[in-house]
Amino acid sequence: MKVKVDERGYYGNFGGAYIPEMLYPNIEELRENYEQIMQAPDFQEQFQSLLKDFVGRPTPLYFAERLSEKYGAKIYLKREDLCHTGAHKVNNTIGQILMAQRLGKKKIIAETGAGQHGVATATVCALMGVECIVYMGAIDMERQKPNVERMRILGAEVRAAESGSKTLKDATNEAMRHWINNPKDTHYIIGSVVGPHPYPEMVARFQSVISEEIKKQLQTHEGRENPDYVIACVGGGSNAAGAFYHYYDEVDVNLVAVEAAGLGNHTGESAATTVLGKPGVLHGSKTLLMQTEDGQVVEPYSISAGLDYPGIGPVHAHLFETGRATFYSVTDEEAMKSGIALSRLEGIIPAIETAHAFAALNQMTFKKDDVVVINLSGRGDKDLETYIKWGKY
């Protein structure tokens, strides 16, 4: 099968641009220009140069010997946690700030859940000397304090979203409202593969540097470009989209997406969209969505502020519907245990989002020669308090 977005921004049955007229000119301006800008040689040159010298790419593809021994497969970790700012998010924000500049935008807004995207946005705005406002759910501001402080030090204004569940979904609503009220000079840097077309595709392409590098690095390590499995966690799904991108059409590569099951999928406290969701429209795109029978969006739950989003990107909805990717869900407890296990086996404390990807290993069986790549999307510094509370260290 081919995983490709069509002209109107659909991946099969999902995607599109479901936006009020007030946002139409902004989205249209972006849709009409992003492709051309992205392909311009001077844009690519600047983007690649910043990825190399500012972000620190390529990130290593590390063979995790002790983890491999434990699970009986050859497990490699794509070290996105070593990106500047501590997560893959910066790949996209670098791309989008350059895009915004070429569109002549003077101000940046963003939304953030765990704070990683907010920090990455604040960072590139500082780098370029651009005004930056980041919307963050009031509850997330509490549980991700270090990242709030990092954004402020970088010069960004962090605005609390006080509506609804006061988490990522509401931060996204507030950012969209801000954009509606300031359409001319403002660019909205969406942090995941969600939102109206062309955002999901644009963000996936900025993140596709991950799978591009995996291919080259695996060739060096294993003499082949394609692993047997690529595993990544999915909230909105940007790190997964980046890790899967160059493998979408390589059918011998198993794509594994891992969602947060919170306290368990049957407890009412979960964020596992493919298990609990059905097709719906939120934040400008048609996708799988956790909702009531009446079409009201359900508040998701996960211990990880980066994964408690009630939907997934339309490309992931498509991968799920067509069976191209396998979806697992893991609970808070399974994720936390796996995060600690990784810390002690490999000396790497992962972000709690990322720990979900590792927990899926327990639900899978491998052959000894299977090559498995796990996208280690972010580091756990911001989550220390949660780890400490959970483990009573």
Next chain:
Amino acid sequence: MNRIEELFSRKSDRILNVYFTAGYPKLNDTTKIMASLEQSGADLIEIGIPFSDPIADGPTIQESNGVALDNGMTLKLLFDQLADVRSKVNIPIILMGYINPIVQYGVEAFCQKCQEVGVDGLILPDLPMFEYQEVHKPVFEKYGLLNVFLITPQTSENRIREIDNNSRGFIYMVSSASTTGAKTGISNEQETYFARIKDMNLKNPTLIGFGISNKETFDKACRNANGAIIGSAFIKAISREGELSENINEFIQSVKG
């Protein structure tokens, strides 16, 4: 003839369209508010279907959506409440809502129900134009529903023409680039925009919405279009202490003058 078209064929100026959220302030206020609006002299009623994530709306309407949902409002219940509304209310009724609750209800079932209870038109701000044209238009037409599109100061002339060609009833002219209730008053820049639209001689009548809150802004809007739409200011008026129908009457009189 559809009631909206009938209204505009008989009256071309100072048309007052009033928005409120179904199930707000109390769950069963919907038809009481409608009856009071008609008695007070409103020309059109726009009922908001509450949604958990109303991104085009500002704080006042957002909050009314939240309260209505907490009260237990659903689309199914709204249709139950509207079942015999046509025995009490004669003026045109429009349902305004975000697309997701309607998709979950089923678009055709929704349209059929609208016709059954006597709804005349729809405002669906996040429904893409191409999807309307290619998928929903025949269904809406089958059940006699007029679909009202929005334009803003940023909408290009070509797109306004396209919207005009695809609209029946009226065009909803958003007065400024904003969410609902975000701005009050009307600036000179906005008047230039109103004049620009007037000069385009559109086939459809226009109603100006967003930022209309009192007699002054209503009068100004009416000088530039066939009338205006009031939302947030009305929600505030019915949030006040006191008897609902008195609050409504007082507010409508104060606007119409």
